[in-house]
Amino acid sequence: MIHVHLIRTAEVHDIVAESIFDFLNQFNGPARWNYVREPKAFEDEGSLLGIQSIKNSEIQKFYSIPDSDINGCDFSDINDFLEPKDFRTYAWDSFFSITQSFRLENDIPARDLVFLLTYKGNHLNWFVGNDLNVRNNYFIHLLHWNYFALSEPTFPVAYQIATHILKNLIFKSYKKYIQSTHHTSIGCMMDLCKVKKEVSIKMRTADICPDCWEKIEASSVPQPLLQQVLKVMESVRSNMLFRERFNKLKVIPTYHIEKENGKIIFPELNELEIKLNPLEMTIYCFFLNHPKGIKLNHLGDYKTELLGLYQSATTETNLPLLESRIDDLIHPLSNSASEKISRIKRKFIQMLGTDLAEYFIIQGPNGGIKKISQPKKSL
Ligand SMILES: [Zn+2]
Structure with a gap:
């Protein structure tokens, strides 16, 4: 070793x-x-x-x-x-x-x-x-x-x-x-x-x-x-x-998600993996579920869905702890969701390059609707 x-x-x-x-x-x-x-x-x-x-x-x-x-x-x-x-x-x-x-x-x-x-x-x-x-x-x-x-x-x-x-x-x-x-x-x-x-x-x-x-x-x-x-x-x-x-040629690679392992895997890129932590994975999967996009200050309307996604992405089972983290994520005055979207973007850019990452990152104007440009058809 x-x-x-x-x-x-x-x-x-x-x-x-x-x-x-x-x-x-x-x-x-x-x-x-x-x-x-x-x-x-x-x-x-x-x-x-x-x-x-x-x-x-x-x-x-x-x-x-x-x-x-x-x-x-x-x-x-x-x-x-x-x-x-x-x-x-x-x-x-x-x-x-x-x-x-x-x-x-x-x-x-x-x-x-x-x-x-x-x-x-x-x-x-x-x-x-x-x-x-x-x-x-x-x-x-x-x-x-x-x-x-x-x-x-x-x-x-x-x-x-x-x-x-x-x-x-x-x-x-x-x-x-x-x-x-x-x-x-x-x-x-x-x-x-x-x-x-x-x-x-x-x-x-x-x-x-x-x-x-x-x-x-x-x-x-x-x-x-x-x-x-x-x-x-x-x-x-x-x-x-x-x-x-x-x-x-603008060939866009396919991918699949291993939510519980925190991985987004691109088979055509020699099984390249992008690693997301459980909260980042929660946010990413949430936007995949909402291809038309959502404003970040509306996340509070989706607390149950976010909590469910979080539970399937983490090994942590302490429900009050999970809820408090989701509460922080959806709080209108918290920067948490925005920071996570920014970290996800940087991770995609580091692995795929700026041009290719464009198709996969969550983006939209400040205060406006955020969405993934090229959402996967089904999870
Ligand atoms: Zn040589």
Whole structure:
């Protein structure tokens, strides 16, 4: 068993990090995931090496994106919570002092892996950094994956985490790992991808080249772990391809709901799961039951229905407690329903991307009728 801890710096939204965890957690195997919700303070401002201001032209220059690939892409469309407007670049040690403090404070065994998810830039502009002293410490830079890999950070970051666990086991030293990377991209997980655009190629192929297979076979990587990593890679690949097809053909995937497990499952997206907690599931199923939509301040008229949905979505059986939570949800002065709708929306966007999520999220004007654009015909 390999324990993998995911931690985040404060500017990474909880749902962004949680979605990465939820996605990885879909795949059973020896790697066990632990998401630490409490963000880590980034205190080492002394290591600030520069400031990057995010403007289209600067992003283009920063990542060497040719004009032909910009296609009128406007980065101001990007959601605020996904993309800070400017970022600073720091020395690598600043990131690894956080992973190291996390280890010390929580008595994390040396064999466990720790990944720090961050929007803070590093001075080498790497997507993934590995601590040269403590090999099991990593940081992953979340910014701009959406441009290179045509998706939110969820899939590319999950791909990086999974493949780095594998690389960690194959190569006994960082030096050996670096020596084995491919400087020219061939669509293998070991591609270095100095030209950032090429990152999407290796994710779309989800491949491992014959040379790297030989190295895997010569190493002591357990088969179940290899299978788990390959499943993550394959799911990333199929989700990215589906997203690309959707952009051209507008094929909307079907889904089914496992209410009691808190899951919305998309079979065509390699069984992709969106996890909702019981109250979020209650709200979502309620709007599926009301395709014409409801105003939030009318929720009080549907208390019995909401309570019934909640009872079928939770293992909690204390009726007065369940009632009090529903009362809070429907209270006209409470922001509870609106907050939950917003969290559901963010979860869909993290897994499906903004364009595809449009068909599934609950939306409508403030104070007006809210509904799901593409309600499922029957529950
Ligand atoms: Zn290779």
